[in-house]
Amino acid sequence: MLRFMCAQMPNAVLESISIIDTPGILSGEKQRISRGYDFAAVLEWFAERVDRIILLFDAHKLDISDEFSEVIRALKNHEDKMRVVLNKADQISTQQLMRVYGALMWSLGKIINTPEVVRVYIGSFWAQPLLVPDNRKLFEAEEQDLFLDIQSLPRNAALRKLNDLIKRARLAKVQAYIISSLKKDMPSVFGKESKKKELIANLGETYHRIEKEHQISPGDFPNLAKMQELLNAQDFTKFAALKPKLLEAVEDMLANDIARLMAMVRQEEAAMPSQTVKGGAFEGVMTGPFGHGYGEGASEGIDELEWVVGRDKPTYDEIFYTLSPINGKVSGAAAKKEMLKSKLPNTVLGKIWKLADVDKDGLLDDDEFALANHLIKVKLEGHELPAALPEHLIPPSKRGSSLEA
The missing domain is CATH 1.10.238.10 (EF-hand)
Structure with a gap:
């Protein structure tokens, strides 16, 4: 059972952005306690809809627990939205900070499988004086970089929504090919259940065939394991046949309508003020x-x-x-x-x-x-x-x- 709590505050920052904070990540013995819901799945749902994902680590207590690893893996395909904050870095010396930063990057590298390194902001993100002020200039520069990154979010929100529309359109097109292919391969009378199990087990081969036949990028296909799980509960005989006219409409939208929308978004971005988040630290x-x-x-x-x-x-x-x-x-x-x-x-x-x-x-x-x-x-x-x-x-x-x- 999920519980949500909402707080409204008279702060100018919140006029431009909304902040969603997750429950604390469990570690050690606490990981054995069931939350009562699929925590990683909930975060994945939010990840699809937000503009920025910030992972917080404490410099003096660097620990990527099993649950944290599961959460990061659930954010797969959203790496472009992810930023990492190494907080409370003023509580350790410069030499220790170098070691902690290296350990963090090594640990993240094993979980986040991307060719590009995730941006890590180092600092002490609160209003109190620094405990160890040796790296003050570094912390201030990192703080400003993070603020600038967050300030850019409203400007890029429309573009992100447009990219999400493109992604969903491509996914819908691919799923249409998958569903119609599975329906076509089903027998008309006998052996339907055994054939269904065979098609689900060989779904990867169906993906590969559709990819070659229609020149579709592998990244446009839905997750194989998740798709197999969902298909188990479906009746393949009730699947709809392929409708070429609908596919043509999707192709026309991707080729023409999206280009016009993209130009409109760029014009709106150019007209927006450079500073779109105001108040407080911004x-x-x-x-x-x-x-x-x-x-x-x-x-x-x-x-x-x-x-x-x-x-x-x-x-x-x-x-x-x-x-x-x-x-x-x-x-x-x-x-x-x-x-x-x-x-x-x-x-x-x-x-x-x-x-x-x-x-x-x-x-x-x-x-x-x-x-x-x-x-x-x-x-x-x-x-x-x-x-x-x-x-x-x-x-x-x-x-x-x-x-x-």
Whole structure:
């Protein structure tokens, strides 16, 4: 018996995508407990209908149990949708992480039989500070890659549905050939049951004959074992004969209608905004010299009430005046050149710019420039950036202004 639980939350992300979380994978002794339903079959049903499948592994507890292996095998033919996340990677050292990553790829290689390696994202996907910050830059880059991948899903949803339609049409055509072939080979009077068993046992030969006769790709045929199982409960004498006109209609649809639909989908994709998932970690910084950025992290954990940036402001001022400010402010291009020296990803610097440009004029005065450098320092020390500027980080000259962010 299946039980579903649904939660609706006022989050902008959920306006673009729906997230389905599976029950925890059983391992060890728990695997002997029956769920009461075919877990792998349920996941296979969902896999046919979703745009992205994310397999989560904990870096400090890497274990592909028998049930997990069964689940991954059930996702066969959906490898293009699969992504792997190696989570909690900040809980182990760099050397251990290399070993864990290698072990994970080796284990997955034995289960997922594809020529291409499944994309693995390494990181610590929560808002808490990293326990072992040695690989912070790697984690941030991986996080942004995963977010970009998820952001592209709405743009590609229509194309995926069209591909599913093509796949179903080809499968329907192949099944028509299979069913008509089985009906034609059945005797009219005697020995029907024995002939049925023979045809089911030799179904692979029927597949091979149809493949050659009609020039059909082997990948268009249904799973052999599953088809044999389903045929056992069928009466072959009641199968319909082949209807050439219907097959011609399917061929015409695949050759002409699909091409027109494909062109329409491409036109719609081109008209869609580049950032189709918004809110939370997917919120883009559309303005400023760094383009797009992401993330609404936790507060950075600084408790002082005074403007803490003031301690290092004389040092930041020296840099500020080397950038040839005009009317007391430096341009985005000039600030960007200096900020890039931190080696932080553009996505992180984009958020820092958004926080530091308090009055939102696309320029930085000496206070805002000092704030930007302070936030860079905070990030380099392994802390998370604040979602919005707390009072003690807002420059005194900007406090009380309606422009505060």
